[in-house]
Amino acid sequence: MAETNSxxxxxxxxxxxGDYNPDQWTEEVWLEDARLMREAGVNMVSLPMFSWPQxxxxxxxxxxxxxxxxxxxxxxxxxxxxxSTATATPPSWLVRAHPEMLPQNADGITLxxxxxxxxxxxxxxxRENVARMARVMAERYGAHPALAMWHVSNEYGDHIxxxxxxxxxxxxxxxxxxxxxxLAGLNEAWGTTxxxxxxxxxxxxxxxxxxxxxxxxxxxxxxERFSSDALLELFQLEVDVLREVTPxxxxxxxxxxxxxxxDYWDFAAIEDVVTDDAYPDPADPLSHIPAALNxxxxxxxxGGAPWLLLEQAPGAVSWRDVNVPKAxxxxxxxxxxxxxxxxxxxxxxxxxxxxxxxxxxxSAMLGHRGEKSLSYQETKAFGAExxxxxxxxxxxxxxxxxxxxxxxxxxxxxxxxxxxxxRLNWLDQTRAWHRGLFALGQTVDPVRATGPxxxxxxxxxxxxxxxxxxxxxxxREFVAAGGRLVFGPFSGVVDHTEKVHSGGAPGPLRDVLGVxxxxxxxxxxxxxxxILLRGTEFGTGVWSEWVETQAGTEIVGEYLTGELxxxxxxxxxxxxxxxxxYVSAVLEEAGLQxxxxxxxxxxxxxxxxxxxxxxxxxxxxxGDTDFVFVLNHGRRDIAVDIAAGALDLLxxxxxxxxxxxxxxxxxxxxxxxxxxxxxxxx
Ligand code: GLA
Ligand code: GLA
Numbered sequence: 129m130a131e132t133n134s135x136x137x138x139x140x141x142x143x144x145x146g147d148y149n150p151d152q153w154t155e156e157v158w159l160e161d162a163r164l165m166r167e168a169g170v171n172m173v174s175l176p177m178f179s180w181p182q183x184x185x186x187x188x189x190x191x192x193x194x195x196x197x198x199x200x201x202x203x204x205x206x207x208x209x210x211x212s213t214a215t216a217t218p219p220s221w222l223v224r225a226h227p228e229m230l231p232q233n234a235d236g237i238t239l240x241x242x243x244x245x246x247x248x249x250x251x252x253x254x255r256e257n258v259a260r261m262a263r264v265m266a267e268r269y270g271a272h273p274a275l276a277m278w279h280v281s282n283e284y285g286d287h288i289x290x291x292x293x294x295x296x297x298x299x300x301x302x303x304x305x306x307x308x309x310x311l312a313g314l315n316e317a318w319g320t321t322x323x324x325x326x327x328x329x330x331x332x333x334x335x336x337x338x339x340x341x342x343x344x345x346x347x348x349x350x351x352e353r354f355s356s357d358a359l360l361e362l363f364q365l366e367v368d369v370l371r372e373v374t375p376x377x378x379x380x381x382x383x384x385x386x387x388x389x390x391d392y393w394d395f396a397a398i399e400d401v402v403t404d405d406a407y408p409d410p411a412d413p414l415s416h417i418p419a420a421l422n423x424x425x426x427x428x429x430x431g432g433a434p435w436l437l438l439e440q441a442p443g444a445v446s447w448r449d450v451n452v453p454k455a456x457x458x459x460x461x462x463x464x465x466x467x468x469x470x471x472x473x474x475x476x477x478x479x480x481x482x483x484x485x486x487x488x489x490x491s492a493m494l495g496h497r498g499e500k501s502l503s504y505q506e507t508k509a510f511g512a513e514x515x516x517x518x519x520x521x522x523x524x525x526x527x528x529x530x531x532x533x534x535x536x537x538x539x540x541x542x543x544x545x546x547x548x549x550x551r552l553n554w555l556d557q558t559r560a561w562h563r564g565l566f567a568l569g570q571t572v573d574p575v576r577a578t579g580p581x582x583x584x585x586x587x588x589x590x591x592x593x594x595x596x597x598x599x600x601x602x603x604r605e606f607v608a609a610g611g612r613l614v615f616g617p618f619s620g621v622v623d624h625t626e627k628v629h630s631g632g633a634p635g636p637l638r639d640v641l642g643v644x645x646x647x648x649x650x651x652x653x654x655x656x657x658x659i660l661l662r663g664t665e666f667g668t669g670v671w672s673e674w675v676e677t678q679a680g681t682e683i684v685g686e687y688l689t690g691e692l693x694x695x696x697x698x699x700x701x702x703x704x705x706x707x708x709x710y711v712s713a714v715l716e717e718a719g720l721q722x723x724x725x726x727x728x729x730x731x732x733x734x735x736x737x738x739x740x741x742x743x744x745x746x747x748x749x750x751g752d753t754d755f756v757f758v759l760n761h762g763r764r765d766i767a768v769d770i771a772a773g774a775l776d777l778l779x780x781x782x783x784x785x786x787x788x789x790x791x792x793x794x795x796x797x798x799x800x801x802x803x804x805x806x807x808x809x810x
Contacts, residue, residue: 138276143472143475144168147175175209192268211269213265214261217245222257259366271374284390285384285389346626360395364398388535405437410455411450432470437473442491442492442507446490456502459503459510460792529570532587533575541554548618551650552671558590567741577595578598590616603637607707617673641699641710642700644675644676646675661685667715682700683698684709685697738808759789762792765791776795778794
């Protein structure tokens with residue numbers, strides 16, 4: 129389903145720039161900044177993220193002159209503004225006047241002012257003030273020609289994603305009333321006959337604060353959903369005001385990649401453009417693989433529409449234990465990576481490196497040494513290079529494999545401690561399956577469990593612990609119509625109120641997958657096992673299951689070790705025109721690859737023969753012309769065979785058919801759609 133960005137960013141080029149915090153500097157510096165920005169190819173900056181206290185120094189006492197001046201200086205250089213409503217953090221006067229708006233943790237401890245995001249998302253006074261601030265900003269700057277889009281808040285949930293205070297409890301009760309209608313409905317949904325949990329008055333329901341023992345899992349799951357929704361409501365409040373005052377201006381809020389705490393499918397649905405902040409660790413030589421998944425999610429959140437990498441570090445961050453800078457050339461390849469996956473530009477945190485505060489050791493486009501700084505030299509060079517990629521703007525990434533990402537299952541399988549094993553981790557499993565596909569050269573689109581799945585030949589479901597009827601119906605239809613479905617373990621176990629599906633997992637998809645799980649059989653810490661798959665042995669750990677097959681289900685792999693030795697481990701069932709695979713074990717990488725290889729072959733998709741995790745090939749296309757990004761994420765040369773006559777946008781030259789990419793090297797090949805795809809050289 130090809131969604132478009134209904135209100136696009138007002139920018140006629142790939143975006144380039146960063147967060148800018150002018151209130152940490154003087155006017156003299158602003159003037160220098162604007163000049164250096166232009167010289168570096170900057171065409172948009174994000175501001176003033178944390179400046180509410182500088183704009184409203186006391187209730188109703190406004191000071192906009194400095195911001196007017198900053199915008200004027202930038203606009204004089206043609207630089208547009210991703211304008212923040214400055215609601216990322218409250219002013220101290222607001223907090224002190226309304227101390228009840230401070231968040232509380234699960235122990236009931238109030239979290240003090242002194243950092244950022246010092247607010248409870250549900251606090252009525254905060255919500256009123258946020259809407260008020262958005263209106264003031266929209267009325268003052270909504271018609272400014274420099275306004276490129278609205279940037280609401282900043283990284284919702286980065287610090288405060290969950291709040292257990294009394295205002296949150298009141299809001300939680302409202303949310304529960306809307307969901308269940310009656311107390312009887314809530315008691316049924318929460319299964320409160322267990323452990324004497326019945327409620328007789330809405331007022332008696334609390335957020336799941338630290339309790340005497342393990343907490344009701346459905347209460348925990350609903351609290352996850354509620355907390356995501358509470359921030360979504362906060363976002364919606366501002367979106368409503370902005371749409372009312374400036375109906376034609378795009379709205380975004382910056383995401384944090386594959387972030388557990390917020391259901392980004394919901395957030396993306398109410399914004400115009402998806403933006404992301406991404407900080408792959410430059411010290412991890414394989415961090416580009418989870419980054420590829422994150423970027424893929426960003427384009428998938430709006431059905432493939434272009435998105436924007438709004439923040440990345442030019443070099444080091446300042447929030448890891450050890451903050452290794454990006455090596456020369458590494459920022460460039462990481463930037464090209466985001467563009468390859470559909471980002472229409474790249475932006476940084478931040479423009480000018482801070483002299484004080486918690487982020488003074490965080491890299492910036494303009495480092496402490498100013499124009500001479502390595503980061504300025506590198507970001508300026510990349511700003512010039514970026515203009516060569518203009519032809520890719522607006523094009524879409526091609527993918528044939530879908531990967532189901534479902535926040536309910538993520539939350540349900542991690543909110544409670546009462547599980548067969550704490551070691552089966554939703555994110556690890558999702559990343560492992562994605563990595564298997566990456567290794568085989570596949571570009572993957574995350575999808576909702578309810579679809580739409582059109583355009584995908586293969587669908588991988590790493591984990592769908594909580595499976596409900598509409599999801600099962602969509603997945604069934606996909607297989608019936610000829611799709612190849614792969615299901616990971618501990619899927620289809622419960623419904624959306626955490627009630628176990630009678631008859632065993634995978635619940636409503638037992639007949640499609642052709643299996644019934646009698647029992648999970650987790651593997652003790654440190655213990656390894658093995659399965660035999662089509663005659664080859666592969667390692668397992670963490671998890672296995674006692675699986676019973678139905679008539680006609682093919683046993684593709686069986687357990688070799690432990691109590692389950694000889695029993696089915698991996699199965700395949702033909703259903704309708706397609707096939708459905710069930711993988712009951714957590715497999716080591718080679719095993720996942722072996723399964724995926726067979727599934728891809730069955731679907732007629734070409735898997736890469738020799739695995740090279742440093743090499744990634746991603747295609748953006750407008751339907752007639754392909755832009756094939758060939759990326760060497762590693763530090764050794766990689767040789768690639770390419771089609772004759774392809775033009776490399778980065779060099780402007782027709783490329784030799786035997787292309788060698790040096791360390792962190794890249795080519796962006798322009799070739800007619802349908803041309804031969806690049807392949808690792810033999
Ligand atoms: C204890 C409790 C039971 C039950 C079991 C579970 O024995 O008394 O209520 O929770 O543990 O193992
Ligand atoms: C996040 C925030 C920024 C900044 C960076 C530092 O992305 O949005 O304000 O703190 O982290 O990496």
